[in-house]
Amino acid sequence: MPLPSPKELHMEMPLYEVINLGAYASTDSYQVVFYSGTIDAFCLECEKEGVFRAVGGEGTEAAISAWDWNSMVTNANTIRHFSRQFICARDSEHRFRSYFRLDGDKLIKIGQYPSVADFQSPGLQKYKSVLGKDRHRELVRAVGLAAHGVGIGSFVYLRRVFESLIEDAHRGALTSISGFDDEEYQHSRVEEKILMLKVLLPPFLVENRAIYSILSVGVHSLTEEECLEHYGPMRVGIELILDQRLEQEKRQEKETEAKKAIAKIHQKVKE
Ligand SMILES: [Zn+2]
16 A cells, blocks of 8 residues: 555545554655645635645644654654644635654554545535534535445435425425415425425426435435435535525625615715
């Protein structure tokens, strides 16, 4: 197994995986662990691709030289903890941190912020405001699990998010659609529910509602493969609903601003 790249080691590798440094020259592992160059990566705070520059460890932590490193990894009694930091080229407050434990020649990543899952789903960050913290975390978890080929687990999380969004639309329908037949809604299948809520949901979702009939099937009777197969359409459905809400939010903000401006003008005219 080749040594991971600096980006893989610091940003992408899952926590607690053990790297056996005895298999590599200490000068090579030093270059990766104490990488001093730049890494191209998505900045979650800028919300776009950026360049991160290595700035050493945290606080007053003593610098570890290549010489120290060599004696540390060749001494079975070594126990050392250290961290690395990378800062965004656009804003030095945007930092990426990774934490390690060296036990003899075994290197273990014991911490990372932002998390690996956050990095795998940068496109989802923009939905945090409309989704709320808990549901957003579930969506990120679903994407992370699917990225690791865990179909059923991912599907369960996606399903929770999807159903909660449909329920939001349902609550909206009770107050905004006159003569909405809630009795009928309660007894309907997912496809029919989507149709009943069609004025509140994205057209794509309504047109392709048959795909979502899988939601009526119990999770226990689905296979890992079936779940992974439905992952795409489920995720698209969720993102379309969220995109629609983001647009509505933006429009409302604009309207509020315009109303304020108009009120100001009226006020002036009166004076
Ligand atoms: Zn940034």
